[in-house]
Amino acid sequence: xxxxxxxxxxxxxxxxxxxxxxxxxxxxxxxxxxxxxxxxxxxxxxxxxxxxxxxxxxxxxxxxxxxxxxxxxxxxxxxxxxxxxxxxxxxxxxxxxxxxxxxxxxxxxxxxxxxxxxxxxxxxxxxxxxxxxxxxxxxxxxxxxxxxxxxxxxxxxxxxxxxxxxxxxxxxxxxxxxxxxxxxxxxxxxxxxxxxxxxxxxxxxxxxxxxxxxxxxxxxxxxxxxxxxxxxxxxxxxxxxxxxxxxxxxxxxxxxxxxxxxxxxxxxxxxxxxxxxxxxxxxxxxxxxxxxxxxxxxxxxxxxxxxxxxxxxxxxxxxxxxxxxxxxxxxxxxxxxxxxxxxxxxxxxxxxxxxxxxxxxxxxxxxxxxxxxxxxxxxxxxxxxxxxxxxxxxxxxxxxxxxxxxxxxxxxxxxxxxxxxxxxxxxxxxxxxxxxxxxxxxxxxxxxxxxxxxxxxxxxxxxxxxxxxxxxxxxxxxxxxxxx
Amino acid sequence: xxxxxxxxxxxxxxxxxxxxxxxxxxxxxxxxxxxxxxxxxxxxxxxxxxxxxxxxxxxxxxxxxxxxxxxxxxxxxxxxxxxxxxxxxxxxxxxxxxxxxxxxxxxxxxxxxxxxxxxxxxxxxxxxxxxxxxxxxxxxxxxxxxxxxxxxxxxxxxxxxxxxxxxxxxxxxxxxxxxxxxxxxxxxxxxxxxxxxxxxxxxxxxxxxxxxxxxxxxxxxxxxxxxxxxxxxxxxxxxxxxxxxxxxxxxxxxxxxxxxxxxxxxxxxxxxxxxxxxxxxxxxxxxxxxxxxxxxxxxxxxxxxxxxxxxxxxxxxxxxxxxxxxxxxxxxxxxxxxxxxxxxxxxxxxxxxxxxxxxxxxxxxxxxxxxxxxxxxxxxxxxxxxxxxxxxxxxxxxxxxxxxxxxxxxxxxxxxxxxxxxxxxxxxxxxxxxxxxxxxxxxx
Numbered sequence: 062x063x064x065x066x067x068x069x070x071x072x073x074x075x076x077x078x079x080x081x082x083x084x085x086x087x088x089x090x091x092x093x094x095x096x097x098x099x100x101x102x103x104x105x106x107x108x109x110x111x112x113x114x115x116x117x118x119x120x121x122x123x124x125x126x127x128x129x130x131x132x133x134x135x136x137x138x139x140x141x142x143x144x145x146x147x148x149x150x151x152x153x154x155x156x157x158x159x160x161x162x163x164x165x166x167x168x169x170x171x172x173x174x175x176x177x178x179x180x181x182x183x184x185x186x187x188x189x190x191x192x193x194x195x196x197x198x199x200x201x202x203x204x205x206x207x208x209x210x211x212x213x214x215x216x217x218x219x220x221x222x223x224x225x226x227x228x229x230x231x232x233x234x235x236x237x238x239x240x241x242x243x244x245x246x247x248x249x250x251x252x253x254x255x256x257x258x259x260x261x262x263x264x265x266x267x268x269x270x271x272x273x274x275x276x277x278x279x280x281x282x283x284x285x286x287x288x289x290x291x292x293x294x295x296x297x298x299x300x301x302x303x304x305x306x307x308x309x310x311x312x313x314x315x316x317x318x319x320x321x322x323x324x325x326x327x328x329x330x331x332x333x334x335x336x337x338x339x340x341x342x343x344x345x346x347x348x349x350x351x352x353x354x355x356x357x358x359x360x361x362x363x364x365x366x367x368x369x370x371x372x373x374x375x376x377x378x379x380x381x382x383x384x385x386x387x388x389x390x391x392x393x394x395x396x397x398x399x400x401x402x403x404x405x406x407x408x409x410x411x412x413x414x415x416x417x418x419x420x421x422x423x424x425x426x427x428x429x430x431x432x433x434x435x436x437x438x439x440x441x442x443x444x445x446x447x448x449x450x451x452x453x454x455x456x457x458x459x460x461x462x463x464x465x466x467x468x469x470x471x472x473x474x475x476x477x478x479x480x481x482x483x484x485x486x487x488x489x490x491x492x493x494x495x496x497x498x499x500x501x502x503x504x505x506x507x508x509x510x511x512x513x514x515x516x517x518x519x520x521x522x523x524x525x526x527x528x529x530x531x532x533x534x535x536x537x538x539x540x541x542x543x544x545x
Numbered sequence: 546x547x548x549x550x551x552x553x554x555x556x557x558x559x560x561x562x563x564x565x566x567x568x569x570x571x572x573x574x575x576x577x578x579x580x581x582x583x584x585x586x587x588x589x590x591x592x593x594x595x596x597x598x599x600x601x602x603x604x605x606x607x608x609x610x611x612x613x614x615x616x617x618x619x620x621x622x623x624x625x626x627x628x629x630x631x632x633x634x635x636x637x638x639x640x641x642x643x644x645x646x647x648x649x650x651x652x653x654x655x656x657x658x659x660x661x662x663x664x665x666x667x668x669x670x671x672x673x674x675x676x677x678x679x680x681x682x683x684x685x686x687x688x689x690x691x692x693x694x695x696x697x698x699x700x701x702x703x704x705x706x707x708x709x710x711x712x713x714x715x716x717x718x719x720x721x722x723x724x725x726x727x728x729x730x731x732x733x734x735x736x737x738x739x740x741x742x743x744x745x746x747x748x749x750x751x752x753x754x755x756x757x758x759x760x761x762x763x764x765x766x767x768x769x770x771x772x773x774x775x776x777x778x779x780x781x782x783x784x785x786x787x788x789x790x791x792x793x794x795x796x797x798x799x800x801x802x803x804x805x806x807x808x809x810x811x812x813x814x815x816x817x818x819x820x821x822x823x824x825x826x827x828x829x830x831x832x833x834x835x836x837x838x839x840x841x842x843x844x845x846x847x848x849x850x851x852x853x854x855x856x857x858x859x860x861x862x863x864x865x866x867x868x869x870x871x872x873x874x875x876x877x878x879x880x881x882x883x884x885x886x887x888x889x890x891x892x893x894x895x896x897x898x899x900x901x902x903x904x905x906x907x908x909x910x911x912x913x914x915x916x917x918x919x920x921x922x923x924x925x926x927x928x929x930x931x932x933x934x935x936x937x938x939x940x941x942x943x944x945x946x947x948x949x950x951x952x953x954x955x956x957x958x959x960x961x962x963x964x965x966x967x968x969x970x971x972x973x974x975x976x977x978x979x980x981x982x983x984x985x986x987x988x989x
Contacts, residue, residue, distance in 0.1 A: 364912045366771030388770030390799055408835035411862030492855030518595050518853040519926035
């Protein structure tokens with residue numbers, strides 16, 4: 062599901078969940094008369110395709126018949142998605158129409174209902190607390206695929222190339238296997254139970270890993286077989302979906318799918334501010350930056366402690382920061398593309414994990430501003446405020462995990478001048494801070510703040526950048542963890 | 546902002562300091578009235594903005610301001626201002642809120658004459674402050690002072706009267722011990738050349754007065770950290786019988802780290818370790834978890850400091866070649882702040898057994914700031930809870946095995962706390978408790 066995809070922050074997982082969603086609704090059907098795109102002109106190939114047709118047609122019959130699927134106009138699904146021990150299960154309601162309109166309602170454990178919907182024109186999402194936003198084309202496509210309950214009669218178009226593979230045995234069951242190739246070249250293996258004719262297993266190679274989906278607990282709903290239990294595996298992640306109810310052809314009010322009119326203006330304004338920020342701050346030029354070397358001084362104004370700091374960055378997200386403070390000695394933090402690490406004279410060496418690692422990777426991303434909207438899909442427009450002699454427009458940005466913070470932009474320059482957010486402080490610390498950015502200077506067409514002031518009731522830290530060099534040669538060895 | 550995150554971790558200095566103003570404070574300058582007002586405002590506002598508890602523990606901090614600001618106009622000099630500000634900070638009834646005279650602080654090598662040494666070490670024993678030891682080679686070594694002597698007066702201050710006052714104020718015995726030993730120690734660390742008169746009573750009941758002269762601290766000093774001044778640093782390593790290594794340091798500061806690491810790396814795999822935190826008032830608080838990383842093969846939490854808007858954990862990260870054998874930690878009423886954080890964390894995690902007397906419960910991570918008068922304001926910005934949620938401030942650490950030395954022990958050169966720790970270390974190695982994996986931890 063799109064939601065699960067964003068939580069995973071992994072493109073690979075995205076694909077797994079798309080595959081899985083094909084099973085949450087209905088199962089694609091390969092029409093019996095479709096011709097493979099590149100069928101070899103030999104009898105063996107014709108026989109292979111005939112066998113595939115038999116398998117698929119049998120599956121289609123087991124589902125309830127293509128004529129039933131063709132009559133479907135609306136679908137309502139209610140399921141519970143579990144992400145593993147210790148993680149809260151999520152109640153999910155999905156409504157969809159045969160015209161392609163849809164609405165997913167996820168009950169987030171902390172922030173309540175998250176709606177993702179498409180009314181035929183706008184694909185949008187909203188949570189009362191976290192904000193709203195438009196879905197990206199990729200997100201929309203995934204959602205759309207997930208509720209394409211008529212997919213079985215379109216499968217020929219989805220998978221132009223089909224191949225019969227040798228039978229496989231899974232959990233003691235011998236299964237018929239076909240390999241399907243979509244128009245983008247993506248391959249999926251489907252496994253059918255020869256006893257029932259139903260598809261019970263899917264495999265897809267995603268990067269170096271194999272994603273699998275298992276279907277069970279088939280029940281007939283209004284004449285159509287639905288898997289009421291789906292388990293998806295990818296790497297260490299296991300997603301368990303239990304269907305609670307399915308209802309077909311219960312007409313849905315179009316209002317359910319429509320973007321609320323009250324949000325249109327705010328959505329447009331948020332988009333305008335973010336677009337202007339990217340354009341005027343020269344963020345587009347970040348694409349040309351391969352490395353960055355920054356020298357500066359950090360001063361904790363509350364204690365008078367001054368720390369010399371140097372930072373090395375290299376695309377995509379290699380990072381090293383060294384600090385040298387009197388009385389404390391040297392501290393380093395880095396990310397070498399695999400490991401987030403920290404070392405200090407006083408604390409020794411450690412690796413990072415969880416939110417701290419995510420913060421490290423996010424902060425290490427040279428093109429971070431370009432990804433702001435993708436990383437924070439939910440937004441709220443805040444009231445414009447006067448700040449000295451300038452006016453600020455604020456946008457509250459959020460991920461599905463929660464608020465990322467309030468970000469304020471100068472209405473004249475559209476530079477990001479303030480962020481009210483949280484920072485991870487060590488493996489298990491979090492501080493609420495206000496970061497003020499000032500003294501913007503043009504560095505290779507990018508406006509960078511040369512002064513950043515971090516404020517928290519316990520401290521006030523000012524970072525003054527002394528020099529920035531971009532596209533200087535940096536060896537990957539610079540970022541390797543230091544253990545001594 | 547990963548680079549900011551690193552600096553945030555260094556905000557807590559858990560050190561309890563008590564410095565007395567030198568006898569001759571500089572006279573007020575012409576801009577005294579303005580400076581007095583600004584200093585008062587800085588102290589009040591700093592606490593107002595940074596105090597870790599937005600409710601100030603029930604104290605009406607605004608009313609406190611009005612109360613003491615009313616007296617400000619009558620304050621004629623810096624000594625008076627220090628007393629007024631200290632009384633105001635005292636309304637919070639928390640440790641780590643103090644005004645440090647700039648004249649007593651050391652920021653440059655040239656200023657090291659401001660903190661001398663007499664060679665006399667004191668401890669709170671049998672509810673009195675007594676001489677615990679006299680450094681060999683110090684001037685005091687040749688005087689009529691002996692371990693076990695009870696300190697009755699230091700110069701014109703009657704220690705008995707001070708103790709009674711503290712008890713009447715509701716201080717616990719550990720807190721009484723902390724305050725009294727810190728007061729006497731600060732006098733015994735007066736500027737080089739200062740003469741200090743100690744009136745002591747020997748075990749025979751006879752009183753005598755001895756004049757001491759503060760000498761220069763010739764050993765290593767810590768570097769100043771911003772507004773946090775430099776201090777003398779001592780680290781003692783001894784190899785006791787039966788492969789037991791003993792480690793003592795007087796403060797958690799950077800210079801001791803090298804020696805600590807070296808010691809922890811060199812303890813025999815089948816050996817044992819004593820970490821003596823008695824009389825250690827604290828220091829850089831993350832060193833508690835840093836040192837503990839050399840005692841662990843797994844990640845664990847020693848506690849969390851809670852600030853007004855956020856929290857930072859004392860997370861122990863295991864270090865290569867960590868010592869995994871049995872560890873005993875010694876504490877007393879002089880083990881404050883970072884010492885308590887470390888002792889509590891090691892105790893609660895089961896990594897060490899604690900011996901000695903209860904610590905004073907003075908464990909608030911703090912910072913120092915220079916005031917307009919030049920004096921230093923120490924102010925707490927966080928509270929510390931153990932992983933089980935126990936507040937250390939006001940409670941302290943209760944030893945697993947209480948051992949109370951006597952004056953006679955001091956006089957005889959016995960250390961029953963260390964003896965008890967050694968006995969336990971020997972016993973536990975003879976009969977190790979089964980580990981969850983079935984493998985002795987120190988064999989990994």
